[in-house]
Amino acid sequence: MAIALHYTEAERALRAEARAWLAAHLPRTPLPSFDTRAGFDAHRAWERELHAGGWSMVTWPREYGGRGLNLIEWLIFEEEYHGADAPGRVNQNGLFLFGPTLMEYGTPEQKARFLPRLAAGDDIWAQAWSEPQAGSDLAALRATALPDGDEYVLNGHKIWSSRAVYADWCFGLFRTDAASERHRGLSYVVVPLDAPGVRVRPIAQLDGEPGFAEIFFDAVRVPAANRVGAEGQGWEIAMATAGFERGLMLRSPARFQRTAAKLVALYRRHAADCDPALGAAVAQCWMAADAYALATYRTAARLIAGGRIGVEASLNKVFWSELDLALHRTALSILGARAALLREAPEAAADGGWVEGFLFALAGPIYAGANEIQRNIIAERLLGLPRGPG
């Protein structure tokens, strides 16, 4: 096989099918933010609807509630999904981070237990990794899950856990060996957020909504069957999750291409009353969004051929997070004085939403491993530069 940048008949048919389903099922009005109670519930209902149509996790096997599509087909679905401005995925951490991890490291029992409910939106998942003293230096984490018979007893304090306020479960990294240090002695454990001893304290984000939370674990007991992978394998598994997060699924290119298309439309509407030099920035954003999409098509083709996502995921993380910021900053420049109007402002009208998107984009260079850390990873593990003094 050589490069052939044409969709097959089957791929075209899939696109048409996804487009038709979305047109028939999309909510008539945009859903409220999933960082509010009402919005969270509305988004869960949407997840159930997607699942009923067979579109909630298209790359999974049918037995787990998926559609058995390959990654190129997934990209086509994503293009239709974002092209239709369909709702954000409230269960994205479960679907795109925990799900693929379980697919790779879970036992058959764990897959059967968690994946179908995940695909159906019955369980919404949050990630419990960071701690107050373990952010970029994740290996400094101190929360413990100490074995006690057939159970683990969890103690500790997790933070910056997106969607944990309303979520049902979390997947986390805990120290199963109390004497261990750094990357050793960690295990990957999943915990129901309504278990006795779990306390979730919302944290308001820059936009004022409780989009993330602290999770306190006080002698929380979970069965040993809630451990994914072997005891002590937690770091390896977490890094695999990080690869999914940074490298492929969490930020599919279609959302940035959709934003770029909206940016072009915004510029065309305001070409007469904004700095003409902004046209160059708009074109640059479109090119960068398409470059990200082309890179993802190449990654997808490589994975279909049996390759794996490795350190190069860090390149992706830097690129899409900076792209998202550039898209929104350019839009704010076009909007001039109206850039500071929130969506609900009477005069925001059709141009609203960009400043909210800008605030969200500001998180991109921070979450999933700050871009400074990504650049260290690129330099040391991709380019082979010597490790730093720190």
Next chain:
Amino acid sequence: MQFTFSEEQAMAAQALRELLDDVCSGADLRALADGAAGHGTARWERLAAMGLPGALAPEAAGGMALTATDFVLLAEEAGRAALPEPLVAHAGVAVPMLAELAAAAARGNVAQALEQAAAGATIVIVADPCEPFSAGLDCARRVLAGAGPEQVGLFARDELSVSLQASLDPLQPLARVGVPAHRASLLPDQPALARALWQRARLRATAFAAAELLGLAARMVEIAVNYAGERRQFGRPIGSNQAVKHQLATVQVQLEFARPVVYAAAAMLADACTAPPESPVPALTEARIAQARLAAGAAADLAARTAIQVHGAIGYSWELDLQFYAKRAWALGVRHGERGALARRVQQLLLGGIIEPGPDRLFLN
């Protein structure tokens, strides 16, 4: 939808890399730049033995009938080595144009010139009438040129007035080419076809320059990474400092996100070239090729500046071979459509509504 190179394509690129590691090292470039060696006839013969001069020529003319998708990786290797001889200009641009010309203007001398070019026996380059300067005239024996964009002629180098210019790139000096006014076009009654042939030549030149820039950028990152790992200050390698690491990581991000654009542009170019020359080039293909040059050019420019900075004072010295790659990158970065013109063309197509952006508009179909 298939976006991976074949094993054969990857192997051909690897073979060229090994050959150029052997015959086109930094020391070879330096010998040429210092005047200690002339242009590498032996090197060109090795390239010809691989069939590369005729890579894109039809089989009937003794070529390999490859496509732009096959050639893009080879152009990247030529860039990586800062190859002084105009392999890309000859095999990637001039030979396909000669083939198109031979098909359109049934003149025996064009067909014969194509065969000689495909065999590598003569080097041919394109002197685009819309470009002020051309490179490769120190090597070429024949030149495709025109008194204007509606004329196409095949000239012996000696028939043209060639004014060599002192140039930034010591290995590929530029020249202004003057075409004798009295010579008739080979396509006297087909000015539109002449324009189309020049446009195709320009698209090929732009796409393959992008590939060369990609190779140059990667080479310069490698050179800088090696140096940063060896050079010690404050008792440790300078490359262990985040200020150095992050600069090189930033180059690598730019480079790796230019790469798929360059490859996609080549594939779209290959598709466009299956149509008759006078059929219009799709706007998205044109934009993608421009984007490839812009992205690879930006990556190579940043790689050059970063690599020089990482080297410190020695980076500013004539003695370092890095200069050959940096200067080639800068010189290529202003040829075949100046940066601003390419960027403006993309804006015109996108903002003017000729291209509609969107998640389902990444490819033509």
